[in-house]
Amino acid sequence: MARLSFQVQHTDSTTSARAGVITTDHGQIETPIFMPVGTVGSVKAVAQQQLLNDVKAQIILGNTYHLYLRPGTDVLEQAGGLHRFNHWERPILTDSGGYQVFSLAGTRKIKEEGVTFQSHIDGSKHLFTPERVMDIQRSIGGDIIMAFDECPPGGSEYGYARKSMELTHRWLDRCVAQFNATPDKYGYTQNLFPIVQGATYKDLRKQSCEYIASKDAPGNAIGGLSVGEPEPVMYEICDWCCQLLPKDKPRYLMGVGTPWNILECIGMGVDMFDCVMPTRNGRNAMLFTTQGVINIDNKKWEYDFSPIDEELPCEMSRYYSKAYLRHLFKAGEILALTIASVHNLCFYLWLVGEARKHIIAGDYATWKNEMIIKLKTRL
Structure with a gap:
């Protein structure tokens, strides 16, 4: 078992694009990479054999919010984790569910402790704390797991964006503490990625990048984009963050986007992407x-x-x-x-x-x- 590693093999001469290799206990991932979204443990309408043989996927996503609601952590633990449950032997990344909770704006309540929300399935009430989200992702068993963050909506005012970012940082500290206090469940190493927030404000993004980088995580994510801001603003923020985040760690731009978005952001130094767009469209x-x-x-x-x-x-x-x-x-x-x-x-x-x-x-x-x-x- 070994912590995720990242090797930059080539850099472009006129842009910040780079080609590298991420190594996990479930195999290597050549970057830049796109990760198909398998929200409930499956990529919609696509079988795992098709992901392997046709799509040539190197890593897929699962989602904490959805997998927590069904089938639930008891089933996943009895199966031996998501890899064994869905028979995907390559790397898996699990999103923390922060964005899904963000999308439940009508039923969620955000407090220092965490977020209370109602299930979109049956209306039942639940509480996600940073500690609980770490425990759920341990049970799911992703190779890469994401810190629990608050994703502010596009166009957020500065005061809200700052408070949201500071809450995300405090939650990150709790995620790290819980992650470090709990062992890997299934005999391979899980890796925690923190998430940069700060809405569209350069000073907040700078502060968040510096805070996230100080954690020396094996990789770092850029969140809170593609949530309503204009495309040029998204590019500007992405460029800011890539200039500040460590060059020797993979950079993951969450939830973006169109093919041209991906190519532009690769040129800024992003290594990892996911989006529901290819399957939804x-x-x-x-x-x-x-x-x-x-x-x-x-x-x-x-x-x-x-x-x-x-x-x-x-x-x-x-x-x-x-x-x-x-x-x-x-x-x-x-x-x-x-x-x-x-x-x-x-x-x-x-x-x-x-x-x-x-x-x-x-x-x-x-x-x-x-x-x-x-x-x-x-x-």
Whole structure:
């Protein structure tokens, strides 16, 4: 058992992009990386074999809030942790549930002790404290677990953002204490990542980055973005944080985003990304392709028998035609959701893989700028 390690292998000459390797007890992760979101222990409409063989996923996410509610920690502990429960033998990251609690604005109450909230399933009341969240994530068994934070809404006033950040820091101290006081449950090392907050205020972000960096965690996350702020502001904040966070630790930008968001933020020095966008958009008939964005519902694809994306190294994307996938959506066939989700995830993993190649080749900036123009094209 060993603490997570990170090695920077290549850096781009004209941007802050870097290619590296994260090593965990469940295997290595080549960065930059996109992590499919498996909220309740599964990526929606996608089987684990498809994640391995088609998507080529190196790490997936689980969510503390959802897994706590169902199946519950008793089931997960009896199974031997999430890896054994869902038969995923590669690394897993667990989100603390802070964002999900944030989204329950109508029922939550935030206090120094923690957050009380009502279940979205049955309305039952629950309390998440930093200590409880650490214990739940120990039971889930992720290789990387996240500190419990408060995620302030976009556009928060300075006073609220400062108090929220300070609360997040105090909660972090409690997370670290509880994490250090409890052993790994399943015979491999878990790793705690703290989360930078501070809304859109540069001085708060600087203070938060410095506080988080002082914990000497194996990796650090940037939270509180993509919650309503304009895209240029998101980029500015991300750039601020990457300049301040340690260069020898992986940087994880939480919940972001579009393919072009990811490429821009890789250029700032981000190593890890997650987002529900590829699967959510896929289930709603929006496909990301190497040539641009497709709304497969459109009539223009009715007689297009060409592959969904013949340039993507994904069997489903090359095997099925645009016309057939459109037909499946129009017919309400469940297979449509799987094909579209697998395709979009394949695209995201291909994209970060190509970014890695161009970082190593030394032409990342040129490739990125050309690729973003193409990716934003509406076909």
